[in-house]
Amino acid sequence: MITVNLIPESRKKTLMIEHRWRLAVLVNAILATALIWVSAGFYLSSNSIKDRTPLVDTEKAALDTRITDVKKDFDVLENQIKFLKTFPQSNYTAFIKKISEVLPSGVRLTNISGSLEGLNIKGESPDRSRVISLEESLRKEFDEVDAPLSNLVKSKDVEFVFTVK
Amino acid sequence: MFSKLKFESFLDLPCFGLHITEKFIRIADSLGNLTEVPCGKDKIFSVKKAVKQANLRTPFAAISIPEKHSFIKFIAHGGDPKRRIRENIPIPIKKLCYDTYEHNNHLFIAAGVKKIVDEYIEITEGAGLVVTAIEPASLATARNLKPKKGFVLIIDVESAGSSFIISSSHLVYFTAFRSKESLPGKDQIVLQALEYINFFEDRFQKTIDGVVLSGEELKIINLENLEEKIGRPVKIAKEPAFNTAIGLSKRPNKKQ
Numbered sequence: 001m002i003t004v005n006l007i008p009e010s011r012k013k014t015l016m017i018e019h020r021w022r023l024a025v026l027v028n029a030i031l032a033t034a035l036i037w038v039s040a041g042f043y044l045s046s047n048s049i050k051d052r053t054p055l056v057d058t059e060k061a062a063l064d065t066r067i068t069d070v071k072k073d074f075d076v077l078e079n080q081i082k083f084l085k086t087f088p089q090s091n092y093t094a095f096i097k098k099i100s101e102v103l104p105s106g107v108r109l110t111n112i113s114g115s116l117e118g119l120n121i122k123g124e125s126p127d128r129s130r131v132i133s134l135e136e137s138l139r140k141e142f143d144e145v146d147a148p149l150s151n152l153v154k155s156k157d158v159e160f161v162f163t164v165k
Numbered sequence: 166m167f168s169k170l171k172f173e174s175f176l177d178l179p180c181f182g183l184h185i186t187e188k189f190i191r192i193a194d195s196l197g198n199l200t201e202v203p204c205g206k207d208k209i210f211s212v213k214k215a216v217k218q219a220n221l222r223t224p225f226a227a228i229s230i231p232e233k234h235s236f237i238k239f240i241a242h243g244g245d246p247k248r249r250i251r252e253n254i255p256i257p258i259k260k261l262c263y264d265t266y267e268h269n270n271h272l273f274i275a276a277g278v279k280k281i282v283d284e285y286i287e288i289t290e291g292a293g294l295v296v297t298a299i300e301p302a303s304l305a306t307a308r309n310l311k312p313k314k315g316f317v318l319i320i321d322v323e324s325a326g327s328s329f330i331i332s333s334s335h336l337v338y339f340t341a342f343r344s345k346e347s348l349p350g351k352d353q354i355v356l357q358a359l360e361y362i363n364f365f366e367d368r369f370q371k372t373i374d375g376v377v378l379s380g381e382e383l384k385i386i387n388l389e390n391l392e393e394k395i396g397r398p399v400k401i402a403k404e405p406a407f408n409t410a411i412g413l414s415k416r417p418n419k420k421q
Contacts, residue, residue, distance in 0.1 A: 001308045002336055003417055004264035004275040006230070006282055006299040015297070 083116065095119050095142075095164065102137035104130040110159075118144070118165040125158045138164055180225035180297050182305065182413025183212070183289060188324050189381065190215040193410035201406070212292035227298040227305075227413040228289055232321075232328040232342040234281040235301035236261075239338050242272040250274055262299070268336060275301055298416055303340040305412030306379060307332040310402055315374035316365075320358055321408070322380035327354050329361045331373065339365055351387040355394055362395075373397060381406040 007015070092114050099121060103109070107130050111122040125131045131151050138145045146163040181194040185204065190211045192200040202215035238253045246265045250258055254276055263276035282299055289296050303321070307330050310319050316338070319330040326344040330337060341361060348354050362373045376395055378386060379402040392399045402408050 001311055001332075001334070001417075002266050002268070002273060002304070004266060004273075004300055004304065006235075006262040006264055006275065006277045006301075007286075007296065008262050008279070008282070011286070015295075018295075 083114075092119055098141045099138070099164075102134065102141060104133050104137075106130060107134060118146075118163045121162045121164065123160055125160060126156065128152055128155045128158055131158050131160045134160070135162065138162060179223050180227045180414070180416070181219070181221055181223060182410040182415075183215075183226045183228045183294070184302070184305075184407075184410040184413065185212065185228065185285065185288065186231075186323060186325075186381065189406070191407055191410040192216070192219045192221070193407055193414040194219065194221060195414055197411075199404065199407050199410070208288045209291035212288060212294070216292060216294065224293065224295050225297045226289055226294045227300070227416050228285055228296055229300055229302040229305050229409050229413055230277045230281050230285055231323075231325065232302050232340065233325060233344065235277045235303070236274070237276075237301055237303060237337060237340040238272075238274040239336070240272055240274070242267060242270050246272060246274070250276065273336070275304065277301060298413075300413070300416075301340070302409045303328050303330045304337055305409045305416075306330060307337045307412070308415055309408045309412035310377050310379060311335075312374065316371055317375050317377055318358060318362055318365075318373050319377045319379055320354065320386070322354065322378070322382040322385060324382055327357075327380070329358060331361070331365050338369065351385070352394075354386050355391065359395060362397075375400065377402055379405050379408045 005012075096112060096119075099109070099112075104125075107123060107125045109121060109123040111120075113120045125134070135145065135147045135151070138147075142164040144163075144165040148161060151158065151160040151162075179195055181192055184191040184193075185208065188204055190202045190204050190208075192215050198219065200215055200219035202211055202218060204211045236254045236256075240249060240253055242249070247258060249272055250261070250263055250265075253274065254261065254263075256276075256278065260279050261276045262279050262282045263274060265275075266273040277299065285299065286296050303319075306321050306328070307319060310317070311332050311334050313334060316331060316333050319328075319332060321328040321330065324345070326342055326346075327348060329339075329341045329343070331339040339361065343354075343357060348357055358376065366372060375398040377400055383401065383405045404411065
């Protein structure tokens with residue numbers, strides 16, 4: 001059906017301007033609302049980050065401690081692995097057998113320990129001469145024998161230490 | 166953005182139909198809700214009351230002006246529309262508000278007395294509403310009662326008088342208003358309708374397929390043997406008093 005509009009032309013222009021104003025106000029209101037929401041979002045999220053910072057710091061410190069512990073454990077393990085790698089070359093079993101063969105009677109070993117520096121022997125002897133005899137025997141059997149002078153200080157009931165390689 | 170905005174886009178806003186008569190204020194919204202309030206001496210107050218009662222969600226109103234203060238002409242088109250308006254409407258063009266529409270080398274002219282148009286705008290805006298469209302009541306009525314095909318004569322009987330509207334599915338070809346005083350007899354409306362039917366059929370070489378009765382004063386028509394007297398099917402509109410308001414609320418968003 002045909003449609004006409006008898007609104008006067010001058011009034012149509014006024015209505016058009018009013019309509020544009022309404023539209024402009026509406027668009028501005030929408031933009032302002034969107035801006036407020038975005039700002040509020042940023043504000044809340046920044047506050048949330050600030051609130052969580054101390055927690056993150058605590059967690060970081062705990063993690064750092066844990067990392068240090070793990071590093072220490074790792075170093076210990078590394079040293080043990082290094083030691084174990086040297087073990088077959090050192091052939092400590094054969095060393096101990098040799099030592100037992102040259103051990104004078106009455107002399108006893110109290111401790112044997114191995115390290116990268118060599119085999120450390122501790123023991124007790126009823127007198128100094130048997131310690132000297134043991135040192136000579138060891139020097140014949142091993143390439144290097146370290147014997148401190150303290151082994152010869154006492155004449156009886158001597159506690160001695162040797163390191164052999 | 167604004168440069169692309171045409172006035173028609175303003176009409177895209179959802180609006181309701183507001184029909185102001187001497188006795189009633191009638192409102193029809195786009196959802197089909199109808200409201201009627203008696204019209205007092207203070208028309209602005211009555212419109213406010215009707216708007217409040219209708220519980221409307223939009224301030225945008227399409228209003229009509231009474232048929233007795235409006236003109237509708239469907240004439241052969243030629244030359245300047247303003248000249249054709251001057252030739253066919255007996256009121257100086259400066260005192261008119263008008264709109265035109267071209268159809269198949271014919272010119273459709275709708276016009277209203279500017280003083281009356283201003284008065285109705287003043288009433289509507291005084292009630293806090295925004296007028297987005299004004300049209301003659303007969304156009305709005307025809308929009309609601311138009312036939313699917315063929316031609317009908319709509320007789321719209323109001324307290325001030327009767328409107329005779331001949332309409333097809335897309336165009337109003339003829340309208341005439343006769344005051345209550347000029348048609349005092351019970352059968353005179355029917356006789357006048359027959360005269361207009363004969364005039365239209367002779368002039369346009371078309372047949373009127375039926376008659377539709379409408380208006381708040383419909384009861385004054387003598388319905389006895391009406392179909393026999395007119396010689397065509399006669400039906401009464403579903404909401405006789407609300408056809409203009411409903412037609413206004415059904416205004417399409419853009420000119421057709």
